[in-house]
Amino acid sequence: AQTVTQSQPEMSVQEAETVTLSCTYDTSESDYYLFWYKQPPSRQMILVIRQEAYKQQNATENRFSVNFQKAAKSFSLKISDSQLGDAAMYFCAYRSVAGGGADGLTFGKGTHLIIQP
């Protein structure tokens, strides 16, 4: 079974600065997907970024980028130019390719990100 570990229960950053959220995972599979989701107080889970394991290039979405280290099984999220609207819970998640993902996502415990004005 796969496991996802987020070692930072809470992080705080000044507005406009850069913050990195950590995620490590454990798997014996070679092909999989990794995700970062954002959950603001509205409770709606919002996809931030997705990475396919077979792609060496790190995914980027505007101010959000990842550092994907497959050998180290590490998948950190960097948020540049932090904004007040980035304040939320952030979840790292894993999905197998095998089985078409019918068995869902495996989530980490989450990191609560606080943005200081």
Add this chain to the structure above:
Amino acid sequence: DVKVTQSSRYLVKRTGEKVFLECVQDMDHENMFWYRQDPGLGLRLIYFSYDVKMKEKGDIPEGYSVSREKKERFSLILESASTNQTSMYLCASAINYGYTFGSGTRLTVV
């Protein structure tokens, strides 16, 4: 936009009651999921379904059952609610690697 609708945002039930949490998706997604979210524990998979009338146990199925009679609807059932089932429940549907989540039902069992 794909929408996943959970029928209740907040729910308060008494211990021992049978509780139904409903989830409806408006796209033709085959895969549907029920997660439980607790502070410090993240999201944990209760049950999932990959087709009508098909269901599989997730990581924490004890005390729960599910029903999927139609493709668009996936119901979570608490046969006899207990206080340790007080939690946030999130439904999701998916096709390939695209997941869409509902807004959650915060269930309190008193």
